[in-house]
Amino acid sequence: MPSMTTRKASWRAPSVLPGFGLTFGFSLAWLSLIVLIPLSTLFLKSAGMGWHAFVDVGFSSRALTAYRLSFGTAIAAAFVNAVFGLLVAWVLVRYEFPGKRVVSALVDLPFALPTAVAGIALTALYAPSGWVGQYLDPLGIKVAFTPIGITVALIFIGLPFVVRSVEPVLADLGKDVEEAAATLGANRAQTFARVIFPAILPALFTGFALAFARGVGEYGSVIFISGNMPGRTEIAPLLIVTQLEQYNYDGATAIAMVMMLVSFAVLFTLNALQSIRRRRLGA
């Protein structure tokens, strides 16, 4: 092929869109400033404390319980949000009803509300003497000051993530795809399970991951409803703050390190799964 010009092998694909160097450089600088540098100080700080000290604090039984609680409640809340967030998104996209805009605005409220306010409100509702708690208490269901309460708070703050991730994808999903399924003889349940749900699954995944990530790091709303009993309802972020209040900066960093690594691993896995799926679809 004498007439073909050979292109220098490059780690980036040639593109007609200009400005890759500039925007990529800027993105990296920005990410470094906002994310990487603060996080690397975490690394440096915990590296300086020595392996044994790190394990002693980072993997103490109190810390392990806190991790389990934090990640467990965050996952539970993200699951609940995935189900009901999908439902809310479905209703907002598919139906016209009076007050739709109000409902849509309500969905975003957990974003804007100071989390402490949410925590106090939820505690007041679900405490054994509260509006809702007084009916649950005789049934033996305790919400406030238990992991259930924590989950409720995390559901509250995580809802918008799922709704806002799924909504545009659902709205984009062509009517013709559903009609095609109908002409081929599929009933509504089959159409949902085999055509609609797989199409919105990636967005649901993203919403789930975001809600989970938010839940793991949540502090403000949880500390009011959890009761903060060490070994029972003490979440990991609270444990960090507790360490800080005792001027045990190394301890706080160690716990933060562990949390960060686990969170990163989970989010990285979710992202990898997504990109495998995208590549498979050739889109």
Next chain:
Amino acid sequence: MIRVQNITKRFGNYPALHGIDLEIQPGEFIALLGPSGSGKTTLLRIIAGLEFQDEGHVYFDGQDVSDIPVGKRNVGFVFQQYALFRHMTVADNIAFGLSVRKARLRPAKAEIKERAQELLRVVQLEGLGDRYPGQLSGGQRQRVALARALAIEPSLLLLDEPFGALDAKVRKDLRRWLRDLHKQMGLTSIFVTHDQEEALELADRVVVMDHGRIDQIGTPEQVYMEPATAFVSHFVGETNRLPDGRHIRPHDIEIVTAASGRGEGQLLVDNVFRKGGAWRVEGRLHGSETIVEIDVDAHEPPPGIGQTVAIAARRARTFALAEEA
């Protein structure tokens, strides 16, 4: 036999169809031809059961299907934008209609698989069954959509602008291929198009629609040579409309010598260009601003631009005033 009786449909205040009557014989290939807004797609969707008429009936072999939902009418429908299931492989797309059947009507898994392979052969996409729709070209996707519609062994095939989203070359190939396929299978088929060339080439009979009404039903030859209305004359093929009310095709006008005495008018030539096997001569009729287009045999020298030539009609049609749209 498909019979459409007195179908009327309104979208809000907008009347989409007025009293449509149509009969389609088994094995026929029918084109619904018309401009956008003519109601052709609405009629197709009503026959499919994707839309419901306000008045009138649709009969399949004498049975009134007006209240039968789309999934039970056993029609294959090919959508303009393919409407493939993007998260499924090509083979799974094709097998979808069989795999959603009730357990007692559903073929065994191996049989469904085999049927999908067979249809892939029919649409000439053998070996692409494991691909995803996103990895195929437009023409290939359209054939997958067709195979998917054929998989349920429909008694009627409906195609909504099946070649609308394809480029000219692919469209032409696919058109020829679809005509052959129809010949082989003999499946009663209706397709919607706004492209008169497509309709004339493929269809056994063409239904020309305008403003929610049928203007003419006829063979391509009838529709082209004996248009029933001025609209059909102008929409199917090209037509000059002269100030005296006559409608003449460009190839039905000849340039004559002044000496012959046959000249019916004088044409001031504005432009001459080659159009396939003929010269296209554009000019204005002397004494008016009416633009007239003429096709002149390419073997003969065309008139020069700026020249005035005498013209005569070989064949012209007039329509009753009520039909002049």
